[in-house]
Amino acid sequence: MxxxxxxxxxxxxxxxxxxxxxxxxxxxxxxxxxxxxxxxxxxxxxxxxxxxxxxxxxxxxxxxxxxxxxxxxxxxxxxxxxxxxxxxxxxxxxxxxxxxxxxxxxxxxxxxxxxxxxxxxxxxxxxxxxxxxxxxxxxxxxxxxxxxxxxxxxxxxxxxxxxxxxxxxxxxxxxxxxxxxxxxxxxxxxxxxxxxxxxCDPRTAEMVKYASNAFLAAKVSYTNEVANLCEAWGIDFATVAEGMGLDDRISPRFLRAGAGFGGSCFPKDVKALRTAAAAEKLPVAMLDATLVVNESQPLLLVAWARDALGSLKGKRIALLGLAFKPDTDDVREARAAVVARALLDADASVVGCDPQAAANFTALCDIKIAASAEAALDGADCAILMTEWPEYAALPPAVFAERMARPLVLDGRRALDAKALRNAGVEYRAIGLGGNK
Ligand SMILES: NC(=O)c1ccc[n+]([C@@H]2O[C@H](COP(=O)([O-])OP(=O)(O)OC[C@H]3O[C@@H](n4cnc5c(N)ncnc54)[C@H](O)[C@@H]3O)[C@@H](O)[C@H]2O)c1
Incomplete structure (x- = not known):
């Protein structure tokens, strides 16, 4: 054709x-x-x-x-x-x-x-x-x-x-x-x-797309809320997710705790559906909650940095990963931008790195860019993993332990090896990892 x-x-x-x-x-x-x-x-x-x-x-x-x-x-x-x-x-x-x-x-x-x-x-x-x-x-x-x-x-x-x-x-x-x-x-x-x-007819096809994206986004927000409870109660959410995922009505996919969803689709599609429904006075409680959790979730990492460092003024914070997810250079609605803006508001010195998305990110947010993860970590008071690129998960723990001024690693994607980092003397905290404190 x-x-x-x-x-x-x-x-x-x-x-x-x-x-x-x-x-x-x-x-x-x-x-x-x-x-x-x-x-x-x-x-x-x-x-x-x-x-x-x-x-x-x-x-x-x-x-x-x-x-x-x-x-x-x-x-x-x-x-x-x-x-x-x-x-x-x-x-x-x-x-x-x-x-x-x-x-x-x-x-x-x-x-x-x-x-x-x-x-x-x-x-x-x-x-x-x-x-x-x-x-x-x-x-x-x-x-x-x-x-x-x-x-x-x-x-x-x-x-x-x-x-x-x-x-x-x-x-x-x-x-x-x-x-x-x-x-x-x-x-x-x-x-x-x-x-x-x-x-089906066109309007049903249109709704299939929104209903799918809103469902997946809600699954992420639900996962994150439960992971936060797990952390407070000393339970490792990864094991809870494994237990939940064995139920084929739930499925193990999209049950990974983290800093929330970004990208060009989930945030805008949930917002569009929510706004259109609200304009017709239809109930949108689930859509609202999905967005509320997703806005607050990345800020948890900033709160943790404050817990550990006190004032963030002048502190060098390394952001590992800027794209909204690995294998893309798309930074639309990236959670890294939410974190970077909050750190900049607190007068921290933010230095980011990303294998593909650094240039796109600086158009969104005025942070320093390092040429490599190692360079970003040099002299840093804290590192926050925002995108689970495989190269960051593969960094040897010694890189964090030896290059950082204070080896404090906050894992926003549950992608790093907690045990290996802690064994190397790194203070490690991750979303939904019970016993963080
Ligand atoms: N990106 C995704 O992962 C994804 C997945 C599924 C669905 N979608 C949906 O698909 C649509 C496109 O998304 P995208 O990410 O490819 O968008 P995009 O912003 O990357 O690309 C849109 C392109 O359309 C061009 N354009 C705008 N007006 C035009 C016109 N009148 N004639 C010809 N070209 C025009 C723009 O110049 C741009 O190059 C959106 O509705 C999005 O929600 C996106």
Missing amino acids: RITVMGTGYVGLVTGATFAAAGHDVACLDILPERVAALNAGECPIFEPGLPELLKAGLASEKLRGSGEMASEITEADLTFICVGTPSRNDGSIDLAQVESAAAAIGDALASGERKHVVVVKSTVLPRTTEDLVLPRVLERSGRDRASVGFAMNPEFLREGSAVADALQPDRIVIGAADGLARARLRLLYAGAECPVLE
């Missing part, structure tokens, strides 16, 4: 490259010409394992290209995937400006030509957005009749850090088609899928 993908961010690039790998003819479009040019030059603008190789293979096979010819690409395509951003506004509500502009551009393109076309929303949007915003906007701008344009919502479940594997082997595909044309084309597109395919 001939496919256009609007938006060359995480989702657009992975979607485009995956469809090209499956043999479709794919044009990736973006309003930022530099992104399109970079794609055509074989450059991957984001750090995502496996993506540069997949993009290069797509370009080499001539199945994938970046294109600035938005109108002609869309007019000649069978399907257009909307993969643009849906960020939060300051009040937490969803900002649909990119979706609106994409729908308008598709409508304008479809005004010429008569070929049947299907518009698929892959961006995460609130229930009814595909039917109440995208569909009317495209029809209005194109002047087409309903029979010649199909509409569907097809949520994306990839996780940054394993996005390519997730897209090549998804655990489920949800097709929320508004009509027979969209259903037929998406069935054909996903005909070879080895995973379950759920067919």
Whole structure:
């Protein structure tokens, strides 16, 4: 099939490259010409394992290209995937400006030509957005009749850090088609899928995505709240999680205590769902609690630093890891930023390091960046592990014991070896590790 993908961010690039790998003819479009040019030059603008190789293979096979010819690409395509951003506004509500502009551009393109076309929303949007915003906007701008344009919502479940594997082997595909044309084309597109395919209407597909993300976020916040109780009561939460995870209704995944969730999806999606529901006076107690716990959880680490060091003024604090999780350079809503801001407010001297995300992080937060974990730890009064990059877990305990002015390590991800560090003379404290004090 001939496919256009609007938006060359995480989702657009992975979607485009995956469809090209499956043999479709794919044009990736973006309003930022530099992104399109970079794609055509074989450059991957984001750090995502496996993506540069997949993009290069797509370009080499001539199945994938970046294109600035938005109108002609869309007019000649069978399907257009909307993969643009849906960020939060300051009040937490969803900002649909990119979706609106994409729908308008598709409508304008479809005004010429008569070929049947299907518009698929892959961006995460609130229930009814595909039917109440995208569909009317495209029809209005194109002047087409309903029979010649199909509409569907097809949520994306990839996780940054394993996005390519997730897209090549998804655990489920949800097709929320508004009509027979969209259903037929998406069935054909996903005909070879080895995973379950759920067919429903667009608003149900939209809700599947929000309900999934909000559930996972709530699981993280619940885990963290229970881990904090465990710590206060001298219980190691890791063993509790193991016991809980043996129940297959609970599952052991997402039961790791830590500094909370960040990233481009969970925080903004929970906020968007919460804000939309609250605006209709619907109950949002679970969503509220999920966000409240997630805001306070990283600050626990700052409180621990204060417990140990007293005033933080002038103290050198090393932040190990700045990305919201390992294997990505994405710092959106990273918990490291919450911790860094609180430390800066307390006049601490904050020095961070990250294998991929340092440059992105300094745009968010004005901290010093060290070239390596060792350099960050040199002379530090405290180290806080914020991202569980494997290289930090592999640091020999002597690095902490010998380089730091005070070998105090606060583990915000339960990723370091407590026993080995303590044996090396390091003061070690971790979330949910009973007997910390
Ligand atoms: N990042 C993830 O892990 C992930 C996972 C699942 C779903 N999602 C959802 O997918 C959507 C995209 O997320 P992302 O992280 O890829 O976003 P992103 O911000 O990384 O990329 C969005 C891209 O869209 C481009 N764009 C904006 N308006 C455009 C227009 N009118 N025409 C063409 N291009 C346009 C931007 O320039 C940008 O390059 C969001 O709704 C997000 O919630 C993201």
